[in-house]
Every structure is written in C-alpha cells, then in structure tokens.
Amino acid sequence: MQLSLSRIAASPSLRARITGRVVFTLLGFLLSTCAQAVVVRGRVTDALGRPVPGGNVRLVQAGKVVAIGYAGADGTFEIRSSEAGRFTLLGSAGGFLPAIGVDFYGGTTDVIDQDVVLAANTVRQDITVTATGIPTPLPQLTSPVSMIPGEALDLHLGVIDEMRQTPGAFMVQSGQTGGVTSLFMRGGNSTANLVMIDGMPADDVGGTFDFGTVSSAAISKIVVVRGPDSAMYGTDAGAGVVNIETPRGTTLEPVINYAGDAGDLHTWHNEVSLGGTLQRLDYYGAFSRLDTSNALPLDRYHTGTAAINVGYDFNGNTQMRFTIRNADSVSGVPGPFDFQGVSQNNRQGDQDLYAGLTLENRYKGKWHNLLRYGIARKREQEQEFAAGGNFLENDPGQYGPGYVGNVVTIRGANGYSATGQVQLYTGNNYDQDNNRDQLYYQSDYSFSPHLTGLFGFRYDNERGSFNDYDPSYDYVEHEQIQRTNFEYNLQFQGEFWNRLFYSAGGALEKNHLYGIAGTPRLGLSYVPVRAAHKWFHGTRFRANAATGVQEPTLQMQYNSLYAELLAAGDENYIQQYQVAPQGAERSRTYDLGMDQNIRGEKLVLKAGYFHNVFDHQIEGVSGLALAQYFNLNPNPSPGSPDAAYVSFLESQTAYVNSLAFLAQGAEAEVAWQPRPSLLIRGGYTYLDTRVVQSFSSDAIAANQGTADANPNFPNTPIGIFSPLVGARPFRRAPHTGYFDAQYTRSKLALTLQGAMASRSDDSTFLEYSDLNGGNTLLLPNRDLDFGYVKLDMSLTYALKHGFTYFAQMNNLLNDQHIGPIGYPGLPLTFRTGLRLRLGGD
Numbered sequence: 001m002q003l004s005l006s007r008i009a010a011s012p013s014l015r016a017r018i019t020g021r022v023v024f025t026l027l028g029f030l031l032s033t034c035a036q037a038v039v040v041r042g043r044v045t046d047a048l049g050r051p052v053p054g055g056n057v058r059l060v061q062a063g064k065v066v067a068i069g070y071a072g073a074d075g076t077f078e079i080r081s082s083e084a085g086r087f088t089l090l091g092s093a094g095g096f097l098p099a100i101g102v103d104f105y106g107g108t109t110d111v112i113d114q115d116v117v118l119a120a121n122t123v124r125q126d127i128t129v130t131a132t133g134i135p136t137p138l139p140q141l142t143s144p145v146s147m148i149p150g151e152a153l154d155l156h157l158g159v160i161d162e163m164r165q166t167p168g169a170f171m172v173q174s175g176q177t178g179g180v181t182s183l184f185m186r187g188g189n190s191t192a193n194l195v196m197i198d199g200m201p202a203d204d205v206g207g208t209f210d211f212g213t214v215s216s217a218a219i220s221k222i223v224v225v226r227g228p229d230s231a232m233y234g235t236d237a238g239a240g241v242v243n244i245e246t247p248r249g250t251t252l253e254p255v256i257n258y259a260g261d262a263g264d265l266h267t268w269h270n271e272v273s274l275g276g277t278l279q280r281l282d283y284y285g286a287f288s289r290l291d292t293s294n295a296l297p298l299d300r301y302h303t304g305t306a307a308i309n310v311g312y313d314f315n316g317n318t319q320m321r322f323t324i325r326n327a328d329s330v331s332g333v334p335g336p337f338d339f340q341g342v343s344q345n346n347r348q349g350d351q352d353l354y355a356g357l358t359l360e361n362r363y364k365g366k367w368h369n370l371l372r373y374g375i376a377r378k379r380e381q382e383q384e385f386a387a388g389g390n391f392l393e394n395d396p397g398q399y400g401p402g403y404v405g406n407v408v409t410i411r412g413a414n415g416y417s418a419t420g421q422v423q424l425y426t427g428n429n430y431d432q433d434n435n436r437d438q439l440y441y442q443s444d445y446s447f448s449p450h451l452t453g454l455f456g457f458r459y460d461n462e463r464g465s466f467n468d469y470d471p472s473y474d475y476v477e478h479e480q481i482q483r484t485n486f487e488y489n490l491q492f493q494g495e496f497w498n499r500l501f502y503s504a505g506g507a508l509e510k511n512h513l514y515g516i517a518g519t520p521r522l523g524l525s526y527v528p529v530r531a532a533h534k535w536f537h538g539t540r541f542r543a544n545a546a547t548g549v550q551e552p553t554l555q556m557q558y559n560s561l562y563a564e565l566l567a568a569g570d571e572n573y574i575q576q577y578q579v580a581p582q583g584a585e586r587s588r589t590y591d592l593g594m595d596q597n598i599r600g601e602k603l604v605l606k607a608g609y610f611h612n613v614f615d616h617q618i619e620g621v622s623g624l625a626l627a628q629y630f631n632l633n634p635n636p637s638p639g640s641p642d643a644a645y646v647s648f649l650e651s652q653t654a655y656v657n658s659l660a661f662l663a664q665g666a667e668a669e670v671a672w673q674p675r676p677s678l679l680i681r682g683g684y685t686y687l688d689t690r691v692v693q694s695f696s697s698d699a700i701a702a703n704q705g706t707a708d709a710n711p712n713f714p715n716t717p718i719g720i721f722s723p724l725v726g727a728r729p730f731r732r733a734p735h736t737g738y739f740d741a742q743y744t745r746s747k748l749a750l751t752l753q754g755a756m757a758s759r760s761d762d763s764t765f766l767e768y769s770d771l772n773g774g775n776t777l778l779l780p781n782r783d784l785d786f787g788y789v790k791l792d793m794s795l796t797y798a799l800k801h802g803f804t805y806f807a808q809m810n811n812l813l814n815d816q817h818i819g820p821i822g823y824p825g826l827p828l829t830f831r832t833g834l835r836l837r838l839g840g841d
Contacts, residue, residue: 038106041078042115044071047139050498051075055093084108091116110316113365130223130243142523144226153216164755165738167667167683168226176294178301178331181212187663187689188239196243198323200356200374204434205462206553207236217288218307220247228548231521234487238548238587246309249275249282255840261833267292284309298343303329317362324355336822341406344388353377370442381431389424413759413786416779421771430468437461454491464554479558483512501525514584521546538597550585561654586616606669617659658695682739696722710778733760747798755790759783786817804835
C-alpha cells in the first residue's frame with residue numbers, strides 16, 4: 001500500500017516518525033563509514049623534532065590525492081580514507097622542501113601512525129635504526145653515522161670505492177677485483193666491525209668479513225656507525241657497525257631494471273631486478289653476475305649474487321618480512337706477485353648465504369615489538385693445483401728440493417729494498433665454514449618525546465669447522481667448535497626542547513667462551529643554533545662514550561696458547577709468562593664532534609675527535625717462537641729443517657690476549673652545493689696509533705735484543721708478523737681523505753671521485769723465506785706501504801624509452817700501489833654499458 005504525500009503532510013506525528021528514521025539511517029551509514037575508514041595520524045616536524053604548525057599533509061593512493069590534512073599547533077594531524085590499499089604521505093610547509101614518505105598498507109579498520117619529517121635540503125629525510133634500534137632521523141643521533149645511498153652504487157661492481165668515501169673507514173684490498181678486502185675503522189682491527197645484512201650478522205664468528213666479494217647489486221643503502229656499539233649489538237661491534245640493506249618493492253606496477261656492461265680485462269657484468277607491490281604484498285628480487293680476468297696471470301674472478309625481499313602486511317600495524325641474499329664466487333689466488341714474480345696456481349671459493357624472517361607489530365603508535373630469526377651460512381675453500389714458480393732440485397742453501405719465485409727487487413715506500421728469490425710455501429688446501437643461527441626479540445615503548453625505552457634479547461648459536469691438509473708433510477688438521485651466547489640490552493633515548501638529545505644504555509652478555517661481559521654506552525647531542533637560510537645558522541655538538549667487546553675467531557680458539565701449553569703439561573710456562581685462557585677483546589672510545597652550517601645548508605662542515613683504547617686484543621705467537629720459547633713443536637719435521645718446513649712451522653700460530661694499542665685522531669667532512677646542479681663533498685681523517693703492549697714473538701725478541709732482523713739492516717728491529725711495542729699497527733694509514741664532485745644537468749650526469757691515503761706500516765712477512773732460508777727479504781716496518789691517490793670518473797646520459805648510457809673509468813692515474821706491499825692493484829680500467837627501466841609508476 002502506498003502512502004500519499006498529502007497524508008504525510010497532514011499528520012505531524014507520522015512526519016516526525018519518518019524523519020527520525022531517515023536521520024537514524026543516515027547517522028548509522030555515516031558511523032559505519034567512519035568505522036571502516038583508514039585513519040592515518042602523526043606529527044609534522046622538522047629534522048630536530050620541532051613541530052611545524054600548519055604543515056600540509058596529503059594522502060596519496062594509486063598516484064592520486066585521496067585526503068588532505070593540516071598540522072595543528074603541536075604538529076599533529078589526522079586524515080582518513082574510506083578505501084584500503086597502499087598509501088604514501090606527502091608533506092609540505094613554507095621554508096621546507098616537500099617530503100615524500102615511505103609507502104605503507106592500510107586496511108579499512110586500521111589506525112596507523114606515520115610521522116612526516118621535513119627538511120630544507122632533501123625530499124627524503126634519512127632515518128636509520130642501526131645506531132639505536134629505534135627509527136631516528138640522522139640529525140637527532142648522538143653517534144657519528146654515515147649513510148651511503150644505493151644510487152651511489154649504481155655504476156660500481158662492489159662496495160669498496162663508495163665505502164672509501166666515509167670518514168674514519170680505511171679499506172685495504174690485498175689484490176685486484178675479488179681480492180680479500182678488510183675494513184679498519186678508526187684504527188681498530190679489521191675483525192672489530194660488526195657487519196650486518198638486513199639486521200642479521202654477516203661476518204664470520206669472531207668478526208672477520210671480506211668486503212671484496214660483496215656485489216653492489218640489491219643494496220638500498222649502507223649505514224656505517226663509527227665507534228663501538230656493543231651496548232646495542234653485543235659481540236663484534238668493537239670499532240664500528242656496518243648494515244647493508246636490501247631494497248623492497250614500492251611501485252604499484254611491476255618495475256624491471258636491467259644493466260649490462262663490458263670493459264677491458266675481459267670484464268662482463270649483467271644485473272636484473274624486479275620489484276613492486278600488490279595490495280598487502282611488496283616484493284623485490286635481483287640477480288647479478290660478474291666475470292673478469294684481472295691484470296695478473298691465474299687471477300680470474302667470477303661471482304653471482306641473488307637477493308629477495310618480500311613483505312606482507314596482515315594489517316596496517318603488523319607486518320612479516322623475509323629476506324635472503326646468496327653470493328657464490330671463485331677467484332684465483334696468485335699470492336703477493338711483487339714478492340714472487342710469478343702467480344701461484346691456487347683457487348679460492350666462497351659460498352655465503354644470509355636469510356632472515358621478521359615479524360613486527362606497532363600498537364597504538366607507541367608500543368613496538370619485533371621478532372627476528374636469521375641464519376648465516378658461510379663456507380670457504382682453497383685448493384692448490386700447482387705450486388708455481390721454479391723447481392730447484394738442490395737450492396744453494398742445500399735444504400732439499402723446493403719451489404722458488406723469480407728474482408725480484410722488493411721496494412718499500414720507506415726507501416728500503418731487498419733483492420732475491422722467495423721460497424714458495426706449498427700445500428694450501430683447506431676448507432672452513434662459519435654458521436650462525438640468531439633469534440632476536442625487541443620491545444620498545446615511546447612514553448613521550450622525552451623518553452623512549454627499548455629492551456632486547458639476543459640468542460646466538462654459532463658453529464664452525466676447519467679442515468687443513470698439507471700433503472708435503474702429511475699434515476691433517478680437523479677442528480669443530482660450537483658456541484651459544486645470550487645477550488640482554490636496555491636502551492633509552494629522547495629529547496628536550498628539540499635541542500638536547502640523549503641516548504643511554506648497556507648490554508649484559510653471557511658468552512660461551514669468555515663468560516659475562518657488560519658494555520655501557522652514553523651519547524649526548526645539543527643544538528644551540530637551529531638551521532636557517534643565514535650565515536652560520538645551524539650548529540650541533542655531540543659527545544659519546546662507549547665500550548665494545550669482541551669474541552675470538554674460531555681459528556683463534558682452535559689454537560689457544562693457553563690450551564696448547566696446558567695440553568703439553570707446561571704449567572710452568574703458564575705461570576712464568578702469565579698466560580691466561582682466551583677472553584674477550586675489549587675496546588672503549590670517547591668521541592666529540594661538531595656540525596656547522598656555514599651558509600645555510602648549502603655549505604656544511606663536520607668535524608670530530610676520537611680517542612680509542614683497544615686492550616686484551618688477541619695476537620699470534622708464531623710456530624718458531626712456540627718451539628723456541630715454549631718447546632712446542634706442532635708437527636715434527638719428517639727430515640731436515642728445510643725452508644719450506646720453516647714456512648709451514650710459521651703458519652702454526654697460537655693466540656693469546658696480550659696486545660694493547662691506542663688510536664686517536666680527527667675527522668672532517670665538508671659538503672658544498674653552490675648551485676642545484678653541482679655538489680662537492682670531501683673528507684679527511686688523521687689517525688695516530690701506537691702499540692703499548694705485546695707478547696708476540698716479535699715483541700719478545702725485540703725486548704731481549706734478538707729481533708729476527710734482516711742482516712742487511714743491522715740494529716733495525718723488524719716486526720715480522722705483528723708490530724713492535726711503540727710502533728703503529730699494520731695497514732692503518734695516518735692520513736686518509738676523499739672527495740666527490742657531481743654535476744647534473746638535464747639528461748647528463750658527471751662524477752669525479754677520489755680517495756687518498758698516506759704511507760702506512762706493514763711487513764713483507766717473509767721470515768726465513770729467501771733462497772738460503774734467511775731473512776734478507778724482510779724490510780723495516782715504518783712507512784712500508786705506499787700512499788696512493790685513486791681517481792675515478794663516470795658519465796651517464798638518459799636516452800629515450802627508459803634507456804640510460806653510462807661509462808666508468810677507474811684509477812685514472814694508473815696507481816698500482818693502492819693495496820699493501822706485494823699486491824699490485826688494478827691499472828686504469830674502463831667499462832661502458834646500458835641501463836634499462838621498464839614499468840613502474
């Protein structure tokens with residue numbers, strides 16, 4: 001039955017009932033719509049956390065603005081969208097560049113906290129969790145942190161050259177492409193850096209990590225923390241932390257990137273990646289392959305790297321992410337060519353796999369929980385196919401048959417030289433593996449801008465094995481070790497008045513080998529003058545005090561001096577020399593720094609001073625010293641003591657915590673952008689190091705006045721395998737620097753990059769290795785390694801249809817003294833190729 005309009009109009013009560021029902025229905029519809037809206041809220045601040053009232057915030061979905069909001073007086077905002085999906089926040093305000101946030105997923109019932117951080121010099125404010133475990137803009141950190149963006153690695157084959165553009169980081173590569181490369185951070189040992197991939201430890205047990213086999217493929221950024229951070233990460237973070245992050249998919253449409261290039265020395269390189277998003281899922285995968293012959297005989301190198309990063313959002317506040325990176329490489333091992341004059345026919349293979357599964361949740365924007373399980377599987381083998389060199393049935397020393405190199409003259413940067421033939425040690429056949437399973441839980445809560453607390457728990461299960469076979473002496477060694485470590489850490493950080501920032505915390509670790517160790521840390525940062533577009537507006541001071549702890553490598557544990565003396569029943573030597581079981585290697589640092597904007601943010605100067613103490617460091621006592629001082633003979637000679645056996649004996653080293661050294665210095669960085677198309681960066685590091693205590697065979701002999709010195713340089717003590725007391729540690733240049741000039745205009749980009757280093761102390765390590773089994777090939781340590789200047793230049797030009805042409809020239813000055821003495825570096829090399837991008841937004 002139909003109700004007439006006239007009847008409704010004539011009946012006030014009926015009209016009121018119908019009106020009430022309509023209003024109730026509309027309110028219900030509106031409430032249900034609001035209940036199903038994606039709510040995004042947060043704060044708009046500058047890089048120092050100061051609110052930006054009136055800041056404009058836009059919510060973007062599928063390339064369109066779906067909601068607009070404005071920040072209140074305290075910087076807070078809230079915007080809504082009725083559609084679920086992937087979003088990006090865009091922020092803007094007067095005096096700042098527009099800010100582009102990271103994309104995120106939002107469901108129809110999600111309330112998501114996303115802050116907008118505005119800056120005057122960048123559209124993406126750098127935020128890192130590496131230093132403290134809590135996402136923090138770089139200007140608010142108290143620690144000295146450098147960040148290498150993935151774009152800077154696009155034209156490189158590896159990460160070494162870009163890491164040289166970091167203050168305090170000295171990279172040493174023993175050989176050419178693929179050669180073993182070590183990082184010496186602020187004077188610390190190369191094993192004192194914790195290297196992580198996507199938050200999972202990637203170094204060997206005990207800290208050894210080879211950067212020479214790390215491809216530049218599938219890297220979104222590299223974060224470098226200079227200084228100990230064991231308070232956050234426990235063992236191995238004794239001098240610094242390096243975190244390599246894998247890209248993730250961000251585009252709505254799939255995007256494919258391909259790069260292919262070729263160059264001299266039979267170099268071929270191909271790389272492809274695929275990334276994108278699909279509602280709750282983001283995905284990224286990449287593969288690269290590099291082949292090169294290098295410039296030395298028998299030094300061919302090839303490597304393949306694959307990486308995957310997949311994330312899934314259960315809702316806007318809960319996410320699961322899986323990452324995996326696998327690298328397989330094979331290289332020749334020619335040895336120190338400048339010592340031998342020939343290449344040894346050895347091959348080394350490395351298989352490295354890192355994977356992690358992370359689950360994290362954020363509750364009401366304040367309480368964040370993270371659970372990560374990660375693995376590292378690392379294996380290395382070396383095999384000798386032929387000894388190389390010249391075979392002598394009876395050498396002049398009459399030690400029997402053996403292989404020797406060609407006649408060479410070894411020249412050091414210090415002016416000393418030696419001429420002769422080196423005896424080649426044969427029998428390099430070994431394989432080793434380092435495996436780690438780690439479970440990490442983190443819970444952090446933001447009470448207010450003044451206080452955020454973090455609690456973490458870490459469990460490590462570390463395993464390793466080492467197999468060595470020397471057919472010359474029928475010598476076989478097989479070792480297996482397992483460790484389980486637990487760590488608890490507690491961190492606090494916050495700010496006051498958007499000027500004073502603090503970070504404090506500590507960790508308590510129960511290590512399987514050395515027991516309980518505590519590592520406190522404290523950092524402060526103060527901004528007396530805020531950044532502005534005026535001269536000398538923008539001043540920041542920072543100060544840090546931190547401690548670090550380091551566990552021995554597996555090989556050091558295999559060959560503990562205390563364990564060997566105990567097994568031999570030599571308790572008297574243990575008491576006489578006060579030899580103790582292996583313990584933790586310790587470090588502590590004091591750090592002061594200042595960042596000063598000279599002309600707004602177009603000209604910025606950063607300077608700092610650091611003072612490090614590395615004590616209880618583990619050093620080796622050579623096999624000859626074991627026999628001479630402790631009557632320990634690891635393997636009796638089957639015949640006369642020929643020089644090859646002496647070399648074998650020297651390779652049998654025992655280790656003890658007896659080394660201590662100091663490292664202090666200053667760092668300076670400058671960045672100048674006189675115009676939008678030109679950016680100039682530079683840096684300098686001064687390093688003063690000195691050994692204050694040593695128990696090694698070199699120091700023992702020098703203290704007794706009988707150092708194993710070269711008879712051609714009488715009264716000149718020489719540290720053969722480690723530095724003498726009062727000298728500088730090996731391979732740490734006192735002066736290093738870098739610069740980078742980038743010019744970009746329209747489709748063209750040009751870059752000139754340089755890295756410089758002064759001479760550094762080192763050794764030829766050729767004890768009893770000349771033709772007569774003598775020491776005439778040893779050279780004094782001081783300034784033995786050459787200084788160098790390495791210049792590289794690159795060009796890119798954008799073509800049509802997604803193509804980009806590029807060319808790269810490395811080592812323009814053809815300086816082949818970039819590596820340590822004995823290891824010639826690559827000459828001038830050239831590569832050229834094309835890059836292609838298909839799809840994407």
